[in-house]
Amino acid sequence: MAGVYKLEIKESQAELKQLLGAQATATGKERMQLLYLLKTGQAATVQTAAQLLGRHRVTAQEWLRRYRVGGIESMLEVKVPPGRTRAIPDWAEKALAKRLQEPEGFESYGEIQEWLEAKLGVVAAYKTVHKLVYYHLASSLKVPRPVSVEQSTEQLSAFKKTR
Template identity: 65%
Template structure:
């Protein structure tokens, strides 16, 4: 009969039920639930198990392959997602963060780009530098704001105390 799996599940139905309750993440719970469905014969085929879990048949077959190769440990371990490397290395980000904390700061993001190129030898687009400084380092260039000539220091202090 097509679709019938050939896999011996070592754990008992009760063990799988306890494991199912103990799982913290939804993905681990799904994987244990697959074994439970097959062991308790609620699903006779891989296709039936996939439909009950709301997953594609190929995904379920991949989980069963992991179980076949490494048991429960193999089924529940996943490779960490590394993602893309940052265009500005961590050491340069640390140096920039220290420089941003100094009093003189920068006048603009363009000036930060030039500092990176001149001091650290890193050429990076304006958009990348802006995203790094604004969103990841949670900083901004320190721009001196103009002060009105008509403003008196006494009024400023009064406003600070009452406002």
């Protein structure tokens, strides 16, 4: 008969209910719920279970194929794509963070860009350097505030002593 699954679910209803409650992600809960629906008989076919979950029948069958091959661990495994490699590698980021802690620091993000290229051989865009330093490392450039040429150092030290 078409649509009837031929799968032996090894876990008991109680185990499945406990595993369903232990899932941290929505995808994990959906996949466990599929097994629970089939085990308890709330869904007689894979297509009915898929409709109850709001998923396509092929998706539910794929989850069951993974369960058949590798068990619950395989079914719950979510593959994460590797993504693009970072413009500034971790080792260069650590070296930059260490350099930013020094008292002299940098005067501009362009200077940081030049330092990365000259010392570490890492070529990165200005915007990338700015985002890394300002947002990710939460660091700032070590640029002193402008001081008036008319300002007297004696008056400044006297003011600091009275305050």
